Amino acid sequence: MEKWPSIKQEAGKTEHQEENGKDFGKWRIDEIISPTIKEKILTVKQIHGGNIGKAEQVVPGETEADGILITNESGIIAGISTADCAPVIILTENKAIALHVSRKTLVNGQMDNVLNYLEPKEIDYIYVGPHICEYHFSFLREEYMLRRFRLRFGRATHWHHGSIYLSLKVALQYFFNDWDIHPNKIYYDGRCTYEMLMLPSYRRRLDTGRAEEVKDFLTTVRRRGVT
């Protein structure tokens, strides 16, 4: 697949709505930095859980979920907000599931829940958006949720100088392997939010203590032609 168009880096650009889009078959995925127009985009209240809301049943911004399912006919644009977590979008001929993937959603059964809405063999594309890379995603202490993450996704963890490091990408691959998804169907954006100053990063904000300009980052999915 072709590369995602690079984000324009001219000064001041992030103050305005930025859209970078890519088509995946009949679907379109956009990334929007510091969105100014949100009314048309359906979002949920993300709580690091396993719930996936059907778009027609979602109360915008209020339904607690970390995934949104839209269908072919819905005419809805679904948006996932992230700042280090991974925006992941799973596409079939007739359905799209937009997910906010974090270490906690993975432990809370979010990806398992996907299979309640589609069959792996239906999947045409999987998009894995920018998220914090494993070298920037570490913890000094292994609390309960981290231990559960390590026990389930061992290959997605490593220890270094007393800290545990996590790879969301490798954890996701557990599912993609289990679902027997051909690697050609998976698009990895590859950018680390911590390293990309254009993208919001919760960790970077904690580490630097700087109140940054870029606060909001949405990944949206829509049927091509839906505006």
Ligand SMILES: [Zn+2]
């Ligand atoms: Zn990184």
